[in-house]
Amino acid sequence: MAMGSERESIAAWRARCNIDTSKQIRLVKLAHMRYQHPDLNEITAFLQDFGLRVVKKTADEAWFRGYGTDPYVYYARRGEKKFLGGTFEVESYGELEKAARLPTAGEIREVTDAPGGGHMVTVFDLEGFPVNLMHGQTAAEPGEYPTSIVVNNESEKPRVRKFQRFTPGPAAVYKLGHYGLCVQKFQEQVDFYTRTFNLVPSDILHVDKDGQKNDVAMFAHIDRGTDLVDHHNFFLSANATSHVHHSSYEVHDYDTQHLGHQWLAGKGYEAVWGVGRHILGSQIFDYWWDTAGNMVEHYADGDLVNEETPVGHMNAGDETLAVWGPEVPSYFLK
Numbered sequence: 001m002a003m004g005s006e007r008e009s010i011a012a013w014r015a016r017c018n019i020d021t022s023k024q025i026r027l028v029k030l031a032h033m034r035y036q037h038p039d040l041n042e043i044t045a046f047l048q049d050f051g052l053r054v055v056k057k058t059a060d061e062a063w064f065r066g067y068g069t070d071p072y073v074y075y076a077r078r079g080e081k082k083f084l085g086g087t088f089e090v091e092s093y094g095e096l097e098k099a100a101r102l103p104t105a106g107e108i109r110e111v112t113d114a115p116g117g118g119h120m121v122t123v124f125d126l127e128g129f130p131v132n133l134m135h136g137q138t139a140a141e142p143g144e145y146p147t148s149i150v151v152n153n154e155s156e157k158p159r160v161r162k163f164q165r166f167t168p169g170p171a172a173v174y175k176l177g178h179y180g181l182c183v184q185k186f187q188e189q190v191d192f193y194t195r196t197f198n199l200v201p202s203d204i205l206h207v208d209k210d211g212q213k214n215d216v217a218m219f220a221h222i223d224r225g226t227d228l229v230d231h232h233n234f235f236l237s238a239n240a241t242s243h244v245h246h247s248s249y250e251v252h253d254y255d256t257q258h259l260g261h262q263w264l265a266g267k268g269y270e271a272v273w274g275v276g277r278h279i280l281g282s283q284i285f286d287y288w289w290d291t292a293g294n295m296v297e298h299y300a301d302g303d304l305v306n307e308e309t310p311v312g313h314m315n316a317g318d319e320t321l322a323v324w325g326p327e328v329p330s331y332f333l334k
Contacts, residue, residue, distance in 0.1 A: 007310040010200055017194065024198045025099050026091040027222045030176050030233045031134055033247045034075045034084035035294060042291045043076050049267050050288070050296065051173040051251065051260055055115045063115055066173035066249065067143030071116030073176040073249065081292045083244040085122065085130030086179045086234070092135060096121045099133050116140065126185055126192050127242045146172065146252040171251040171260020171298050178232050179247040182239035189236055190218050198223040202231050202305050203280045205316035216316050219280055221305055231281040231303040246287060246295035254284055257300050261286045273332050276325015
């Protein structure tokens, strides 16, 4: 169930917000992130220590993948530090054509230099953030999946004469899970994203002021009907400045994540927050600054939702961020 003192069905939320699903661009999944970095070699070293591996690299560009079937989950281009947007796979080429008719859209372009190929169009939101849409990529062969550990608890002990042994190293990334933006025009941006795309709130946070509930954050998932999807693939947070908050990448389990955390710390990278467990989404988290000052997250053990999961409404506050873990740093919320 969604968490919060109030809940409403997705159908009721759509009716209340007057959402016309026939006009939406149909997203399938979040595919990869795009960033510009001043030092391509420096960010390459960091991302490898973070748990990604290089698929292709030139003097000015690099593509990184996890062990899932996405051809890449992170694209880096040499240049002044810049956020180049999240990238969603859409259902058909026709969805790209629909997107290209939006007033802030560029032209559809064939992706000839990147692993997997495909076609892409970029749309800009109300504050100038790019949203990239792709179709026609060729999936990659999956890498080797980690072995799931067998856990003994106080009453069930299935692991007999088998020992837990782990190899230190990066927390291998499986896929991209979500990213989020801090925005100044919060309600207008919520309207833009939920009307333009098949994004549906999983949870909405509000603050009480003068007897009114003012929404300040939205955790949204891609609506795929009865199919189960991550609790959130995208989130928005009201802020005095507009900027990307972080992007988040799934790893296998709790032990993998701790080993990766230890590995990054040993390499001298700067941790932001974690390890801990979130409340909304339930995932175990650890956040890091990359070499250009972007925030990135590992996560494991996240919630799944679908159209039968009601939208949750609850008060915003530090207590909604984590059920256990270090105290949230003040700069995490900025």
